[in-house]
Amino acid sequence: xxxxxxxxxxxxxxxxxxxxxxxxxxxxxxxxxxxxxxxxxxxxxxxxxxxxxxxxxxxxxxxxxxxxxxxxxxxxxxxxxxxxxxxxxxxxxxxxxxxxxxxxxxxxxxxxxxxxxxxxxxxxxxxxxxxxxxxxxxxxxxxxxxxxxxxxxxxxxxxxxxxxxxxxxxxxxxxxxxxxxxxxxxxxxxxxxxxxxxxxxxxxxxxxxxxxxxxxxxxxxxxxxxxxxxxxxxxxxxxxxxxxxxxxxxxxxxxxxxxxxxxxxxxxxxxxxxxxxxxxxxxxxxxxxxxxxxxxxxxxxxxxxxxxxxxxxxxxxxxxxxxxxxxxxxxxxxxxx
Amino acid sequence: xxxxxxxxxxxxxxxxxxxxxxxxxxxxxxxxxxxxxxxxxxxxxxxxxxxxxxxxxxxxxxxxxxxxxxxxxxxxxxxxxxxxxxxxxxxxxxxxxxxxxxxxxxxxxxxxxxxxxxxxxxxxxxxxxxxxxxxxxxxxxxxxxxxxxxxxxxxxxxxxxxxxxxxxxxxxxxxxxxxxxxxxxxxxxxxxxxxxxxxxxxxxxxxxxxxxxxxxxxxxxxxxxxxxxxxxxxxxxxxxxxxxxxxxxxxxxxxxxxxxxxxxxxxxxxxxxxxxxxxxxxxxxxxxxxxxxxxxxxxxxxxxxxxxxxxxxxxx
Numbered sequence: 001x002x003x004x005x006x007x008x009x010x011x012x013x014x015x016x017x018x019x020x021x022x023x024x025x026x027x028x029x030x031x032x033x034x035x036x037x038x039x040x041x042x043x044x045x046x047x048x049x050x051x052x053x054x055x056x057x058x059x060x061x062x063x064x065x066x067x068x069x070x071x072x073x074x075x076x077x078x079x080x081x082x083x084x085x086x087x088x089x090x091x092x093x094x095x096x097x098x099x100x101x102x103x104x105x106x107x108x109x110x111x112x113x114x115x116x117x118x119x120x121x122x123x124x125x126x127x128x129x130x131x132x133x134x135x136x137x138x139x140x141x142x143x144x145x146x147x148x149x150x151x152x153x154x155x156x157x158x159x160x161x162x163x164x165x166x167x168x169x170x171x172x173x174x175x176x177x178x179x180x181x182x183x184x185x186x187x188x189x190x191x192x193x194x195x196x197x198x199x200x201x202x203x204x205x206x207x208x209x210x211x212x213x214x215x216x217x218x219x220x221x222x223x224x225x226x227x228x229x230x231x232x233x234x235x236x237x238x239x240x241x242x243x244x245x246x247x248x249x250x251x252x253x254x255x256x257x258x259x260x261x262x263x264x265x266x267x268x269x270x271x272x273x274x275x276x277x278x279x280x281x282x283x284x285x286x287x288x289x290x291x292x293x294x295x296x297x298x299x300x301x302x303x304x305x306x307x308x309x310x311x312x313x314x315x316x317x318x319x320x321x322x323x324x325x326x327x328x329x330x331x332x333x334x335x336x337x
Numbered sequence: 338x339x340x341x342x343x344x345x346x347x348x349x350x351x352x353x354x355x356x357x358x359x360x361x362x363x364x365x366x367x368x369x370x371x372x373x374x375x376x377x378x379x380x381x382x383x384x385x386x387x388x389x390x391x392x393x394x395x396x397x398x399x400x401x402x403x404x405x406x407x408x409x410x411x412x413x414x415x416x417x418x419x420x421x422x423x424x425x426x427x428x429x430x431x432x433x434x435x436x437x438x439x440x441x442x443x444x445x446x447x448x449x450x451x452x453x454x455x456x457x458x459x460x461x462x463x464x465x466x467x468x469x470x471x472x473x474x475x476x477x478x479x480x481x482x483x484x485x486x487x488x489x490x491x492x493x494x495x496x497x498x499x500x501x502x503x504x505x506x507x508x509x510x511x512x513x514x515x516x517x518x519x520x521x522x523x524x525x526x527x528x529x530x531x532x533x534x535x536x537x538x539x540x541x542x543x544x545x546x547x548x549x550x551x552x553x554x555x556x557x558x559x560x561x562x563x564x565x566x567x568x569x570x571x572x573x574x575x576x577x578x579x580x581x582x583x584x585x586x587x588x589x590x591x592x593x594x595x596x597x598x599x600x601x602x603x604x605x606x607x608x609x610x611x612x613x614x615x616x617x618x619x620x621x622x623x624x625x626x627x628x629x630x631x632x633x634x635x636x637x638x639x640x641x642x643x644x645x646x647x648x649x650x651x652x653x
Contacts, residue, residue, distance in 0.1 A: 015484065019491045026497055031504045154635035155628045156581045158588060162603070162624050166612060177612075219639070226649055266490050266524075270578070273495030277585050281607070291496075295503055295589060303503045307496040318491050 089305035094297035100305035111286035126214035130221025153215025158277035161208035178283035224256035371640025377633035388443035396437035453580035459518035464525025472533030494520035566645035
């Protein structure tokens, strides 16, 4: 890692922190741009649903005081930023008095696990399939079968989730329809049985993401491989009489994988959005379901906090991918030296 | 001498003409993926047109039809002794609050596609503008635009949209499209910038610059036409993304509730546990229609890719 150029790291870190700042500021500004303030809006919605709220004015005043909405905007902004830096996301209004950070810390590992494992699978499978599609030595049958398996590509994971849960969860009843583990477990534990249950429950949601995503990577990889096949060093490799597998791995895949890594960093945002919706379909115990319930309970604090933490997590994932990029591409580390 | 030059020109012209004739079946736009995708979308639009002409679309409103009917020719067991039979008046069945599924599809499909088209168009226009600006001018303008693009791409747009919509409540489709387009400009900008950077260094642009062609003309007369297939592919990709965002927001319950689009129909079906009640037609038909739309868009996109990139074409 000694060769990592300072310029490159600084730029990545700048993007990371600016992303967090922009996201936090957006989340701060948005509710204040809407007519009225969030508290009045919330009480108005409550009275709309219930028909009447007793002492609405008093409630509004009390909450405004409690949340400091009577202070000047810049004071509110500084306080908000200060709280975020300490990961103090406030309290969940609808599930008073659980702090948002507590609810989030319970849900986040599940989402990271689901998205992480799904990403690992579709990135590996997609790139492998793409490489096989373009490679001249691939058997004919494989070249026919792979495109057929890519039929679901580009459908949103959410819709794939619906179809999967209907076919495998409802009609065939071989996979559970909801939750991240069996309800007989009161809380997560480190036993083989529990891990089995988690895998059993996680299979369909992960498949919903993988099935519709790996095709993209296969197509991207194929495009890169086709370009590389026209390069001069490929002719040299053949002329040298190198073994086909060695050429495939060392000359083709290693070069083609670089843009794929960049593409992965770019696609993290979309990926996280998609998995949020998949979780809603499967009622998975992650951030997506937490956001969905928060939307239903109109718990604005919880929506804000959950969204912000997910944005932080995505930005962190992008940062990690970007910083590990020089490890596989030695050219980057020489840049700026 | 002049005659000789003339015959030479004629030979060259004849030669190119011959090559043209030889290439008539080699027209890159006769790409099966592109044509298949366009045909599928065409058929969908034609069916929507037929439906609007021959079907009563007001049946897409609440309580305009009997509840929970399965598609025609099917039976649906509701409760122990209550078997509902599909009727020809509602060939695709009806849902929980008395909407006719066929009318819902006729009304909902163009609305869903429309959100995608509007958001993608706005995003694309901004993307073309910023992409050209960054790629052509370079310097600090390029730095700022690149930074803004990187940040926008890193933030999962769905989450910010959720925060916005949870304040605004359910909005009409135009507003939703404009909200989505706030994030739909970044990918085209990055893409177009990269293409412009490559083109800027190519021979014909250098030539034009040396000939003193104004920058504006180089951008729009020289580079733009060569970018068209890329722009088209980028637009289609953008539209896919926008529809995915819109459907996502709708499924979370942020769509317009009175006249539903496809995503809103899926939201209602999830709310009513249609999956567990085995009312497959309620969520299944909108899902399949959406899936077909996405497959068509992907085919168009792949086709355009091959049209833009001769190497990919050769590989087939």
